[in-house]
Amino acid sequence: xxxxxxxxxxxxxxxxxxxxxxxxxxxxxxxxxxxxxxxxxxxxxxxxxxxxxxxxxxxxxxxxxxxxxxxxxxxxxxxxxxxxxxxxxxxxxxxxxxxxxxxxxxxxxxxxxxxxxxxxxxxxxxxxxxxxxxxxxxxxxxxxxxxxxxxxxxxxxxxxxxxxxxxxxxxxxxxxxxxxxxxx
Amino acid sequence: xxxxxxxxxxxxxxxxxxxxxxxxxxxxxxxxxxxxxxxxxxxxxxxxxxxxxxxxxxxxxxxxxxxxxxxxxxxxxxxxxxxxxxxxxxxxxxxxxxxxx
Numbered sequence: 001x002x003x004x005x006x007x008x009x010x011x012x013x014x015x016x017x018x019x020x021x022x023x024x025x026x027x028x029x030x031x032x033x034x035x036x037x038x039x040x041x042x043x044x045x046x047x048x049x050x051x052x053x054x055x056x057x058x059x060x061x062x063x064x065x066x067x068x069x070x071x072x073x074x075x076x077x078x079x080x081x082x083x084x085x086x087x088x089x090x091x092x093x094x095x096x097x098x099x100x101x102x103x104x105x106x107x108x109x110x111x112x113x114x115x116x117x118x119x120x121x122x123x124x125x126x127x128x129x130x131x132x133x134x135x136x137x138x139x140x141x142x143x144x145x146x147x148x149x150x151x152x153x154x155x156x157x158x159x160x161x162x163x164x165x166x167x168x169x170x171x172x173x174x175x176x177x178x179x180x181x182x183x184x
Numbered sequence: 185x186x187x188x189x190x191x192x193x194x195x196x197x198x199x200x201x202x203x204x205x206x207x208x209x210x211x212x213x214x215x216x217x218x219x220x221x222x223x224x225x226x227x228x229x230x231x232x233x234x235x236x237x238x239x240x241x242x243x244x245x246x247x248x249x250x251x252x253x254x255x256x257x258x259x260x261x262x263x264x265x266x267x268x269x270x271x272x273x274x275x276x277x278x279x280x281x282x283x284x285x
Contacts, residue, residue, distance in 0.1 A: 005186055006236055012185030019195040026199055026222055030206035035214045035275075042218045049199075049225055056236045058244050061251075065228070068251050073221065073258045080262045081214060084269045096278060098208045105208075106201060113197055117190055122237060131239035149241045150248065161252045168256030175263035 006127060007055070015055055022048035039077045046070045057132045060143045192233035199226035213268060213275040217261045224254045 007015050025048070028041040046069040053062035133141055135148045150158060199222060206219025228247040235243025265275065272279045 005188055006192070006233070007185075007187035009185065012187040015187050015191070016185060019191075023195065023198055023202070026202045029218055029222060030202055030210065030215070032215075035212060035218075038215050038218055042221065045222065046225065049229060052229065053232050056232050058232045058235065058247075061228075061232060061244050061247050064248060064251055068255055069221075069225070073255060076258055076262055077214065077218065080265055083266060084214075084275060095209050096211045102205055102208045106204070109197075109201070109204075113193075117193060122189065125238060127237060128239040132236075132241060132244070145241055146244050146248070150245050153242075154245055154249075157249060161249055165252065165256055168259050172259040172263040175260070175267050178267070 011055060015052060018048050018052050018055070022052070035081045036078070039074060039081060042077070043070055043074045046074070057142065059141075060146045189233055189237045192229065196226045196229040196233070199223075199229065211276050211278055213265050213277055216277065217258065217265065220261070221254060221258065224250055224257075 022045050025041045025044040029038045029045065032038045032041060046065060050062045050065040050070065053059075053065060130139065133139055133145055135145055203219040203222030203226065206222065207216050210216050210219065228250050231243040231247040231250065233243075235241065235247075268280065269275055
């Protein structure tokens with residue numbers, strides 16, 4: 001494939017369908033009244049974006065997206081939805097009136113986006129299909145290629161991420177426990 | 185159908201905007217958290233698309249970091265949600281006005 005074309009033919013149509021359904025379910029997340037419906041539409045959106053990742057030859061990230069987002073985070077969300085009283089979460093007034101803020105802020109995002117889309121030229125490197133499964137000159141899988149970059153070039157950020165997860169875990173436990181103690 | 189990086193940017197922008205609107209207009213604490221997840225996912229889509237366009241694996245590695253951050257953020261956010269619900273008996277963010285004095 002030459003000059004910046006990422007997908008052609010059937011793969012392109014597949015991308016368009018996946019993206020359209022992902023966007024539709026994202027809208028459904030925002031407008032659904034019940035948090036359970038929001039969570040399920042969010043799950044659908046995550047699965048479709050994972051499919052787009054795999055279409056883009058990022059198989060490992062697609063699998064991680066499925067396991068961590070669709071498997072882990074969504075279960076956590078549904079757990080919390082079940083924990084809180086469903087009668088309270090399904091309120092009549094589910095929208096607050098900040099449309100004016102949205103109307104001001106979205107053009108501030110949109111205009112630079114359109115400007116960049118219209119003017120910016122990416123460096124003219126060819127799109128190499130095999131680049132994501134190569135280590136040096138050896139042809140390996142996408143997972144091994146990603147892990148080489150992750151553990152060779154980004155080892156320190158990787159360790160920082162593990163510390164971050166530890167802090168998040170302790171924080172979540174402390175927050176949950178403190179509110180329990182206040183109840184007694 | 186020919187797809188270039190611009191199509192990816194447009195999809196990602198729309199996804200981010202939907203999440204952003206969700207954060208602004210919803211009152212439910214949980215739905216706001218889900219909208220933040222949507223925004224993070226849109227960023228991931230961009231990272232993957234540019235990674236493919238430039239034939240560079242760094243984008244994929246960074247999207248793994250973004251997923252890590254999203255997981256931590258969801259855990260803390262949901263703990264806050266439960267804490268908030270126990271105090272106020274509601275998930276309406278309009279009720280979170282203690283700091284206004």
